[in-house]
Amino acid sequence: MQDCAAEMSPGRSDWEDRRLFVRIRVSMFASVAISAAIFVASAVALSLLVAAYDRHGTVTLELERARVLGERVGIEAVRLQRAGSPEHRVIILGRLQGLYARFHGKAETALGDLRAVSHPALIAALDDGPRPVRALLDEIAAQMAVLGAAPATAATRAASRRLRLLTQRELSDRMGALIDIERGRAEQLAGNIRGAGLALGLGALLLLLAQWLWSCRPVLREVEARTEALLEANSRVERSLLFDGLTNLPNRRNLQESLARIAPGAPLGLLHIDLAGFHAINTTLGREAGDQLLRYAAESLGEIAMTADILARTGTDEFVLVTGRRTDPEQLQELAVEIIEQLAQPVEIDGHQVSLEAVIGIAARSAPGEDPEKLLANADIARARAREEGGSVYFSVGMRERLAARRQTAQELLQALVRDEIEPFFQPQIEAASGRITGVEALARWRHPERGVLNPHFFLDIAEQAHLGHRITLVMIRKSLEALAAWRAQGLEVPRVSINFGARELRSPELADILAFDLERVGLAPRDLAIEVLESALIEDETDPILANVAALSRAGHHIDLDDFGTGHAALSYLRHLSVDRLKIDRSFIRDLHLRPELRKMTQAMIHLAKALDISAMAEGIESQNEWRLLIEMGCDDLQGFVIGKPMPAAALPGWIAEHEGRRSAGRLIAAA
8 A cells, every 4th residue: 555655646646547537538529529420521522423223213214204105105106107998097096196205304304413413425415416316306296296196197197107117216225324323423433432331431431440549448458457456555465464575574464364264173273472581672763673673573483483374464563373283382381482592683683683582471262262362362361461471371261360450450540540549659778877858758549449558569550551540640749749738738858759650751842841730830940750660671782762851851940859760770870861969779688688688789889889979879669777877877868668667648748747757856767666
C-alpha cells in the first residue's frame, strides 16, 4: 500500500483518470461520427446509383414494350390487308387502332426519357442513321391515317405492307439498338454500383483501421496499463493485509487464517516472543535503527524456524512461532532458550553494539480439537508472565485466573480514580545528625472500599499496563502539594515533599508545565517539591529526553533525588549528566547492615562518593535501631524508614511531628524508637 501511494499521488492519479476518460469519450464519439458519415455517404451514393440503374431499366422496359406493340401493329396491318369482308376489316381496323394508340404512348414516353438523359450514344441512335426515329414514327402515323381513312384499295394494301415493314424491321431494329444501348448503360451502372460498394466498404475498413490505430488502440493500451497497475496495486494491498511490510513476515491476520487451516487433531506448539528491550533502543537510537533491529530479529528467528513452521510478526516488537514438530514441553523450552540466546548476541546497529532481551510465552495443544486461537491467547498470557519474571514461561491454567484477576483490578482501579480513592501517604525523612525533619516522601495508597488500604505493589504495575500510571501521578502531585500547603497553613515546618516519577512521566515535555501549574495553584515554589528519579528508569545514553527534562527541572529550582541508588546497571555514569542533590541508598544495602560487613563497605563507599560530589546521601528502608546508629556513625546525611516513621495519611502527620519534636528536644530519639 505504501509502495502504491509512493508511485501514484492522489492528484496525479485523478488527473490521469480524467485524461483517460476524456480520450475514451473522444474516441467513442469519433468512432460513432465516422461510422455515421460512412453510412450516410454510402447510402446516398448507392441510392443515386440504384436510382439511375432503375431509371435505365424502366426506359429499357418501355422500349421493349413499345417495340413489341409496334410489331403487333405490323401483324394487325397484314391481317387487315388480308381481310375478305368489310365487317371483318372493320373489326381488325379497330383492334389495329387500339394497338397503335398503346404503341404510340409507350414510344413517346420512352423517347422522352431517352432525350432527357442527353447521352451522346442515344442521341445518335435516335437522330442519326438512314432516318431518325421520329421520322419513322411520323411515317407510321401517316400510314395509319391512310388505313383508317380509305376502304380496302390498292392504297390501303400498300399502306399495310409499308406499315408492316416499318414496325417489324426498321423501327424494330432502331429500337433494338436503343435497348442494347440502355442495357449496356444499365450493366455499366451495375458495375459502378458494385465498384462503389466495394470502394465504400474498403474505405470504411481503412477508416476504421485508422481509427483503431490512432485512437482506439492507444486508449485500450492505456486502459490495459491502468488495469494492470490497479491489479498490481490491489495485489500489493492484499499482500499488505496479510504480510508485514517491514519484515515480509505474515501478520496477525495471516497467522489467524493459517491457524484456522491446521487440522484439529494435529499437534501444535506456539511461542509468543516479545523483545522486551526494544522500545528503549528504539527511543534512544531512533526509528530507523529500530527497524533494522526488527529485520535482524526476523532473520534470526527465520534461521531457527523449520521449513514447516509458521513465523509471524503480530505487534511492534512481538513475533509468534507456530511449530507442529516440536510440541513436547521440553522441546518447546529448548527452542525458547535457543531463541533467547540467539537474540541476545550483540549486533551493530548504526555504530552501536546492541542486543535484544527476549521473553517468550509458550503454549501447546493439550487435546485434539483445541482451538488454535485459544492457544494463541494462552501463549500471550504466558508472555505477559514472562515479562515479569524474564526468560520463557510455559502456560498454566492458573495464569489465566491471575490475568482475569489483574483485569478486574484494572477495572476497579479505573473506578477508583473516578471515585477519588487514590491518595498519598507520607513517610518522614529526617537529618541523621540532628533528627530535624527534612521532608516527607509521598507514597501512593488505594483506599479500596472492600479490601481496605492497599500498598502500591498491589496495583501500580497493573496501573502501568492499563495506561493509568500517568493519571495516578497527576493525583499524587495535586494531593501532595495540597497537603504540604495545608501543613504550612497550620504552622508546621515541612521543608519539602518528594514524589516518585517513572520514565514515562520524566520523558513527557508537559511535565514542567504541569508542576508549575499545580505549584502556583497552591502557592508553593519549585524548591518545595523534590523529584525522585528511579535509577532503573534511566538509560545510559546522553540523548535520553529524561536527562534534559531533569536538568530543566533542576534549573527551575526543584530538588532532585536519585532513588534506589546502587541497583541500576550503570549508576555512576548518571552522576555525570544529572544535576542530583541527593542519593537515596537502596534498602537492599541497609537491611542487616550491622550484621554483614560487605554491606557496610558498599554503603560506606556510596556515602563517601556522595560527599566527594558535594551531594547528600540518604539511607532508606531503616527498620532497626542498630541500622540507625550505624548509619549515623558512617556519616549518612538523611534517614528514612519504618523505625523513624511509617507512611501515614496527611491528617496523621501533624501528630507524628509533635511527638517526634518532643522526643528530639528531650534527646531520646533512638532510645524511644
